[in-house]
Amino acid sequence: MLHRWDLTGDDGTATTSLMQPWMTRHSVQDVGKPLLACGAAGLNLGPGGRFEGRLRSPGSDDILVTATEAGNTIALVAPEGEATIESDAAVRTLFLWGRRPADGSRWHSQAGPEALGMLRTLLSGY
Secondary structure, three states: OOHHHHHHHHOOOHHHOOOOOOHHHHHHHEEEEEEEHHHHHOOEEEEOOEEEEEEEEEOOOEEEEEEEEOEEEEEEEEOOOOEEEEOOOHHHHHHHHHOOOOOOEEEOOOOHHHHHHHHHHHOOOO
């Protein structure tokens, strides 16, 4: 699927649109599970394997994605513990779509390369 952001990049209109709470809800509730199913196939989780990633934006609920051999979940949850990625709301939406912003300074992480790689794989369903 092609979105406006794919054509224009990080312009003001795209950023404003991607920051809207409805965009996050749509990404989580309407398209999240099918996208996780595609991305989870690349994780090669064995029996008992589990991956959990948390995306955080200030002033809003976290997005918790979980992949196990038995299935995947994506949900809006209260912020708690360490986040895998912290960013503004627009960047978080891009990550949910398997994309990244042109300006890498808009997100940060204390997670190591393995956790970041697994999260990117899980969110690569588009």
